[in-house]
Amino acid sequence: MSAIRTAVDEERFVVAERLRRKLQSLGTPAFCPEESEAGSVGPALLCPIGPDDWALAAEAAAAQGCRWAAGWGDSQGESWVVNALLEKSGDYLLLRTVLPPGRNDLPSQTPHFPGAARPERHARDLLGLDFTGHPDGRRWIRHQAWGEREFPLRPDFPLAGHPLAVTAPDRGYGFASAHGPEVNEIPVGPVHAGIIEPGHFRFLAVGETVLNLEERLGYVHKGIEKLAEGRDPESLARLAGRVSGDTAVGHAWAACQAMERAAGVEPPERALWLRASFAERERIANHLNDIGAICNDTAFAFGYYQFSRLRELWLRDNLRWFGHRLLMDRIVPGGVAVDLPEEAASGMPAAIAALRRELDELKPILDEGTIFQDRVVGAGVLPERIVRELGCLGYVARACGIGRDVRERAPHAPYDRLGVKAVVRGDGDVAARLYVRYGELLASLDILEECLRRIEPGPLRTDWHDPSEHAEGLGLVEGWRGEIATYVRFDGTGHVARFFPRDPSVFNWPALEKLILGNIVPDFPLCNKSVNGSYSGHDL
Amino acid sequence: MNKLLSKIARVGIVTETFKPLTDPELDRLGAELKATIDGRFAGSLAIRQVDAGSCNACELEIAALGNPFYDIERYGVHFVASPRHADVLMVTGPVSRHMQAALRATWEATPEPKWVVAVGTCAADGGEFGVNYASCGAVGNVLAVDAVIPGCPPTPADLVRGLLSLISR
Ligand code: SF4
Numbered sequence: 001m002s003a004i005r006t007a008v009d010e011e012r013f014v015v016a017e018r019l020r021r022k023l024q025s026l027g028t029p030a031f032c033p034e035e036s037e038a039g040s041v042g043p044a045l046l047c048p049i050g051p052d053d054w055a056l057a058a059e060a061a062a063a064q065g066c067r068w069a070a071g072w073g074d075s076q077g078e079s080w081v082v083n084a085l086l087e088k089s090g091d092y093l094l095l096r097t098v099l100p101p102g103r104n105d106l107p108s109q110t111p112h113f114p115g116a117a118r119p120e121r122h123a124r125d126l127l128g129l130d131f132t133g134h135p136d137g138r139r140w141i142r143h144q145a146w147g148e149r150e151f152p153l154r155p156d157f158p159l160a161g162h163p164l165a166v167t168a169p170d171r172g173y174g175f176a177s178a179h180g181p182e183v184n185e186i187p188v189g190p191v192h193a194g195i196i197e198p199g200h201f202r203f204l205a206v207g208e209t210v211l212n213l214e215e216r217l218g219y220v221h222k223g224i225e226k227l228a229e230g231r232d233p234e235s236l237a238r239l240a241g242r243v244s245g246d247t248a249v250g251h252a253w254a255a256c257q258a259m260e261r262a263a264g265v266e267p268p269e270r271a272l273w274l275r276a277s278f279a280e281r282e283r284i285a286n287h288l289n290d291i292g293a294i295c296n297d298t299a300f301a302f303g304y305y306q307f308s309r310l311r312e313l314w315l316r317d318n319l320r321w322f323g324h325r326l327l328m329d330r331i332v333p334g335g336v337a338v339d340l341p342e343e344a345a346s347g348m349p350a351a352i353a354a355l356r357r358e359l360d361e362l363k364p365i366l367d368e369g370t371i372f373q374d375r376v377v378g379a380g381v382l383p384e385r386i387v388r389e390l391g392c393l394g395y396v397a398r399a400c401g402i403g404r405d406v407r408e409r410a411p412h413a414p415y416d417r418l419g420v421k422a423v424v425r426g427d428g429d430v431a432a433r434l435y436v437r438y439g440e441l442l443a444s445l446d447i448l449e450e451c452l453r454r455i456e457p458g459p460l461r462t463d464w465h466d467p468s469e470h471a472e473g474l475g476l477v478e479g480w481r482g483e484i485a486t487y488v489r490f491d492g493t494g495h496v497a498r499f500f501p502r503d504p505s506v507f508n509w510p511a512l513e514k515l516i517l518g519n520i521v522p523d524f525p526l527c528n529k530s531v532n533g534s535y536s537g538h539d540l
Numbered sequence: 541m542n543k544l545l546s547k548i549a550r551v552g553i554v555t556e557t558f559k560p561l562t563d564p565e566l567d568r569l570g571a572e573l574k575a576t577i578d579g580r581f582a583g584s585l586a587i588r589q590v591d592a593g594s595c596n597a598c599e600l601e602i603a604a605l606g607n608p609f610y611d612i613e614r615y616g617v618h619f620v621a622s623p624r625h626a627d628v629l630m631v632t633g634p635v636s637r638h639m640q641a642a643l644r645a646t647w648e649a650t651p652e653p654k655w656v657v658a659v660g661t662c663a664a665d666g667g668e669f670g671v672n673y674a675s676c677g678a679v680g681n682v683l684a685v686d687a688v689i690p691g692c693p694p695t696p697a698d699l700v701r702g703l704l705s706l707i708s709r
Binding site for chain 1: 541543544547548551554589590591592593594595596597598599600601602603604606607608609619621622623633634636637638639640641642644645646667668669670671672673674675676692695
């Protein structure tokens, strides 16, 4: 850090100092997205800075205790527009810099925000941006599907690319290594042994104990950001719902929120309550799934059967009432695609009560399962310090005592009327991540009941109108894994020019590399399941 | 322990026959499935599932086949960890270009005779992602496919039906 400071001239330091003061002055305890000379994007205050101050701004923001929430580049005309989203206490600030034509380098923010490491590598691989001072020069999302000097998100790169008939497997990735008579290197994947997504893990172990874990992701990169370009809002919502299939509601909501903010379209009241109902139903289904899967990974078959049974019943209700088990394509620009049928309005309270009763009954069985407890308590402990460094989200952060939850800290409609309290525990182990989910199941059932009580008759959808050229919006939604941040910019014809969905997994995946250290290799599936990062949502 | 036992006793067996979910032919197909599996695969059909680029929703529904409602194992169908133990590769997703080689390698590691089942709209025709710089699209663009089970994602009932019809043909 000091090296960076000595390398900058006085003038640049003055700019950073001004930013630091700005960050400080913008309300207590944090900066407030109120009126600013620079304007705003969605709920975030926009803060334009020069490219040479990019690292200093990060340094100042880090010193202020900000969280680095997302970063993405956007090619506009001859120039690059680079964005970094910061958050503190529920207030968001969007740092933005414009690189002059011909320039593609700017200082890395990773030295100040370790969580920025992979997103910057992602932008480097897809856009050809050069983050100087980045500690890791290895490619990340780019394996072999496109050339070293080809950048798929540049405007001159065709969607179809220039693929060879057969894409060579990834090679030459410089994994960390260690040598010694006792050290074993264990490569796993990309094809895994279960019904799960593909990725590669490289363990270094001494005996059974994990010395180091390195993740190699990017295997399910399928061009989502490029595919979004030129889509109409309806079709973008469909794509967003497939960024990570287990978060169909969360990603579609964030994308629609971003588009609606860009277009100045307000979804009707009834649609908001339905959106929240869908989001909570999605949270419940996934938490039930994960709790069952955690039980399964400890060979507690009883738990697996019970929770997978409850989840199945829940999904069948989704299908019966809303037409899709996973609620895909139910959230659309300007509102929702399906109504709350009479059958659901009358049947849901009983289904909620039944699930709550079963959960109350199962909780002591988990608590008293000594073999189960023996596996989950103390396994995969994540230190709170790492959560802050990496900007971890959702239940991963909340299990370490950090109550990050968009629904509480930056509540959007209708959560602004619900007073959601984040469920927090402190131990940071597999058990804590499990019990945070358990608490959230019960809390979500309460929210669902509240939604049912408050929902009034009314329209489901507001008419869409095309936003102006360069209209942009930011969507921020608490998905079941944590905060989803989605950026959308429109072109002049009502079509999407840039779509960047940031799944919470981006910051939780690196945490897995840390929390596994010192655990035994056979506990990896359990630790991994307790984090349950999305590969598809990460790889895009 | 008492709580656990009483919960087990009260929940009972929830495994379903598929009558309410599908056509009356299903019982016949189920019997045929069992007979085919017994005859050709020595009593069990081993499936290796490969996610070649899916959004993960197809995986959720395939995994649901193991829940007590569907309990796919009662047909003699089970999911295995290695392609070397598999009779069937069940492939999801548009095949991402980064998974193309791994999918081929998995297929090559699977002993003959083997079937490839493409599961989900993406695997069937590329779905929402199609063919692009990062995606090969349909599984059929990479491997010869023996059966397709479409749906985005297919429901577990669709999957049971699709498997039964593959095996009983
Ligand atoms: S078919 Fe649908 S659910 Fe399956 S991978 Fe494709 S988008 Fe996801």
